[in-house]
Amino acid sequence: MQSRTIYLIGPMGAGKSTIGRMLSRELNLPFLDTDQEVEDRCGADIPWIFDREGEDGFRQRETFVLESLQGAPAQVVATGGGIVMREKNRRLMIASGFVVFLQASVATQMQRTAKDKRRPLLQRPDREQVLADLYELREPLYREAADLVVCTDRGSPRQVIKEITEAVGMG
Template sequence: MGYMQSRIIYLVGPMGAGKSTIGRLLANDLGLSFTDTDQEIEARCGAEIAWIFDVEGEEGFRKREAEVLRDLSQQPAQIIATGGGTVMYAENRKIISATGFVVFLDAAVDTLVRRMEKDKSRPLLQKPNRDEVIRDLYAEREPVYRELADVVVSTSRGNPRQVVNKIVDALNQ
């Protein structure tokens, strides 16, 4: 199934895999709009994700995320970068697999740890053992990303442009 038949291309994968960076480049290449679900949630709430987590907890955040995903899935062809935990909810997986082509942007855990070293914006990483948290989240989520994916592309090596080219090649298969 090429992307022409799919209305949407979803980018799934762990925090730090490059979903937003890759998504913007890919959207530009394909002449599609780009939406990052985390940014969309912030825009709709007028609050940062960290604040939403503090006030509503992860469950409240995930409800908002599902609502945003449902809305976006009804719109025309586009690129959507999902949050790292989006796929852990059955309803979200149903929406994603029913409405688009899924690209799992994978990266080695050591790469993710390095990329997330200085990141202060992610609620799940505001812990002293962040390396361990990243490893645990990856171990828990990776099989789900892989199962949902139509194609898997590593972002550990190469630059974003090379990754986008691999995705475009996969879409044209």
């Protein structure tokens, strides 16, 4: 039985939260979304945190969440798209879990985030360029941390979950 935490990493719109919830039910493991956890601990939403503390303040809060998970029972954790920007975060996830990079093209990200007003980095007219730039910057870091890469552009979340459960030896 999988005894390590499964971390889902990847760009915004890759399906980390959706697949994470479904995967946690499939494996009968608790689910945690780091963005939600940061909001709960802070008592404020992510746009407010970005506005008050900047991206660096938000990233520090993500690190605190990851640190608090060390030594905890296995669970499924959906992370924010930029969590890999800190080397410490990558090291924490690699050391304590099985890391899955949910890959999604910029076109898929555009489609899935089109109506989303809660993503501070996308509150600009050049959303597609922002997504492309973020992907170019972060993609090598996702790959560096990943034990498994799964494309979420086509196919159903069920297929993605099947791939993950087989890779962790529970499928």
